[in-house]
Amino acid sequence: MSVVLDGKKVLVTGGSRGIGRAIVLALAGAGADVMTCYRSEGEAVDSLARELKSTAGDHHLVRADVSDQTDLARLIDEARQRYGRLDALVNNAGVISHIPFAELSLDEWRRVLDNNLTAPFEVTQRALPLLPEGASVVTIGSRVATIGIPLRAHYTAAKSGLIGLTRSLAKELGGRGIRVNVVAPGPIETEEEVSPQVRQRYQQLIALRRLGRPEEVANAVLFLVSDLSTFVSGETINVDGGI
Ligand code: NDP
Numbered sequence: 001m002s003v004v005l006d007g008k009k010v011l012v013t014g015g016s017r018g019i020g021r022a023i024v025l026a027l028a029g030a031g032a033d034v035m036t037c038y039r040s041e042g043e044a045v046d047s048l049a050r051e052l053k054s055t056a057g058d059h060h061l062v063r064a065d066v067s068d069q070t071d072l073a074r075l076i077d078e079a080r081q082r083y084g085r086l087d088a089l090v091n092n093a094g095v096i097s098h099i100p101f102a103e104l105s106l107d108e109w110r111r112v113l114d115n116n117l118t119a120p121f122e123v124t125q126r127a128l129p130l131l132p133e134g135a136s137v138v139t140i141g142s143r144v145a146t147i148g149i150p151l152r153a154h155y156t157a158a159k160s161g162l163i164g165l166t167r168s169l170a171k172e173l174g175g176r177g178i179r180v181n182v183v184a185p186g187p188i189e190t191e192e193e194v195s196p197q198v199r200q201r202y203q204q205l206i207a208l209r210r211l212g213r214p215e216e217v218a219n220a221v222l223f224l225v226s227d228l229s230t231f232v233s234g235e236t237i238n239v240d241g242g243i
Contacts, residue, residue: 003226006031009083010225011075013037013066013123014093016044018190019140022214023090023221024048028055030222033083037064037075037093058082066093066119076126086130088225091120091139091162098151109154116158121165133177138224139166140217141184143240159184163236170234179233183220186240188212207242 005027015024015036021044027034034057038045045061052059062078064071079086095115099108120139131137144152145159163182170180187194187202189211194202203209220239223229 003030003222003228005222005226008032008087008225009035009079009085010088010090011035011079011086011123011127012090012092013119015061016040016042016048018192019185019188019214019217020090020092021048022218023092024059025051025055026215026218026222027088027090027225028052028057028059030226031057032088032225033058035060035062035079035082037062037066037071039063039065066123067114069122072119072122072126076123076130079127080130084130085132086127086135087132088136088138089124089127089131090221090225091123091137093119094140094159096152097155099154100151101153104154112154113158113161116155117161117165120162124169131173131176131178134230135178136225136229137166137169137173137178137180138221139180139182140221141182141236143184143186143238143243145184146236147243166236167234174233179224179229181224181229181232181234182236183217183224184236184238184240185217186212186238186243188214188217190214205243206240210241212239212241 010032014020016038024036064075139162141162142159145156166180166182217239220237
């Protein structure tokens with residue numbers, strides 16, 4: 001069954017690369033009007049803009065760091081002026097970091113929590129006045145949040161926090177018909193290099209014996225943004241190949 005999102009207005013954070021880019025292209029391909037943001041200009045943004053030209057709809061790429069208050073206020077204001085409402089918000093932007101716990105500085109802890117937990121909170125809170133009845137909020141978590149993994153205590157703490165935030169928000173906003181969910185990817189093959197050793201380890205751990213594709217995460221987001229999931233809220237959907 002193909003998903004139809006004709007006319008839906010969606011904001012996706014961090015859409016210039018990786019999973020976010022696949023989400024933007026999937027939403028646009030299904031007929032949504034999509035606004036996305038990124039931190040740095042460059043070929044990734046130019047190439048996304050070129051690809052979006054081949055889809056119908058009103059798409060908009062904005063340089064805005066979601067961990068920066070001024071940028072965030074400007075982003076939400078642009079969404080309000082351009083679309084007037086947001087039928088869906090996808091909190092995708094996030095940063096990864098690998099550090100032994102004993103060496104984890106408070107600054108790095110704060111940077112990772114700011115980007116992965118505080119930013120989705122602030123984006124969602126600022127976007128709230130634009131979310132009509134029936135809107136869908138989807139946040140990209142991580143499968144390792146509920147499994148645990150060495151060197152990523154700060155990252156998994158932030159991503160676990162998103163699950164609590166989502167469950168409580170689903171209860172608080174449900175009366176307004178707003179659904180709130182998490183998509184938790186396992187290891188996904190993005191532009192980032194994966195060493196042969198890491199790939200082999202993942203292949204042993206994952207039932208499907210491979211890393212996932214960004215499009216496979218985007219498919220779960222499409223489902224949650226669409227009317228196929230109108231009774232799904234407070235949920236975490238794992239997209240992990242059966243870890
Ligand atoms: P990438 O690093 O490949 O891409 C991140 C995207 O988000 C880029 O477009 C980047 O823009 C943007 N971004 C990052 N921080 C900010 C910010 N503060 N403000 C605005 N834009 C920002 O990430 P992935 O695609 O790998 O990950 C996407 C999400 O999926 C993250 O939340 C991540 O934690 C999660 N995830 C990823 C997995 C994986 O295997 N890849 C597994 C599980 C979860 P720019 O390049 O300009 O910085």
